[in-house]
Amino acid sequence: MKKLIVLLLTAVVLFAFAPQKQLKWMAIGDSITYHNNHLESTKGILTKGYMDRVVDKLPYVKFANHGYPGWTAQGIAENFDNLHLEKADVYTLFLGTNDWWVGLPIGTGDDYRDNTGPKSVYGAYRVIIDKIRQQNSEAKIVLLTPLQRTDFIDINNVRSIIHGSYKPNRQGVALSAYTDAIKNIAQAEKLELVDLYYKSGITVKNAVKYKRLRKVDSSYQNYVYPKYIDLPFNPDEDEYPYPTEAIDWTYDGLHPSDKGHQKIADMLVKLMKKY
Structure with missing residues (x-):
């Protein structure tokens, strides 16, 4: 009996100290994902992306970054075979915000079910998920919803200006509708979901602390949401409206700022540590 107890205790100790099996993670997304490996494109504002922050907590995770600035679900679906994605244990899809802005039709659940092709959000996700399952039928697939956003002004091109998600896109569709489609797909396919839109705490109100705009008398004033909505910004003459002091979640x-990327990482770690 004593010998059996010793053997069991030895097995427990060996298991406790056994090296964690490496987890291969394929991160697919847009510029938010891209920035993790291209911090210079944020002019030094971002010091570490969400993927590296996940690895800080889960060092046995090894990731590959397949983030493409400006890309949509349709772009990923149509180019999947040319992206040279390696087989992985976990795939994350972090898309939606560009789909909203360019007005990619959302489609319906029928487009997903009937595999109608990548001309809609539902159809594009079907293509992507099918391609992933062809690579690894046992892989965990995690869908991330887009973040809420306020007025975007590109620090690398101040003439690139997009209004926040407090307004619909040019087709009259809200960003939340794209989020809901992604949630529906996750539910229908029994996929894991990281709901950044509704559950991260990042909202259009706190995306930035304020927007600094020039008044008629040429002085500047800090405006908090929603007071800055529709106030003019002249990219050729005005100072960039989000100085360092205005940075919050974005x-x-x-x-996302460092704070925003940490929030994304925290939500992913909570999920991925189960794997």
Whole structure:
């Protein structure tokens, strides 16, 4: 009996100290994902992206970054075979905000079910998920919803200006509708979901602390949401409206700051540590 107890205790100790098996993570997304490996494109504002922050907590995770600035679900679906994605244990899809702005039709659940192709959000996600399952039928697939956003002004091109998600896109569709479609797909396919839109705490109100705009008398004033909505900004003459002091969850109204990337990482770690 004593010998059996010793053997069991030895097995427990060996298991406790056994090296954690490496987890391969394929991160697919847009510029938010891209920035993790291209911090220079944020002019030094971002010091570490969400993927590196996940690895800080889960060092046995090894990731590959497949973030493409400006890309939509349709773009990923149509180019999937040319992206040279390696087989992984976990795939995350972090898309939606560009789909909203360019007005990619959302489609319906029928487009997903009937595999109608990548001309809609539902159809594009079907293509992507099918492609992933062809690579690894046992892989965990995690869908991330887009973040709420306020007025975006690109720090690298101040003429690139997009209004926040407090307004619908040019087709009259709210960003929340794209979020709901992604949630529906996750539910229908029994996929994991990281709901950044509704559950991260990042909102259009706190994306930035304020927007600094020039008044008629040429002086500047800090306006908090929603007081800055529709106030003019002249990219050729005015100072960039989001100085360092205005940074909150995002640094430019759209792209997460260090604080924002940490929130994304925390939500992913909570999920991925189960794997």
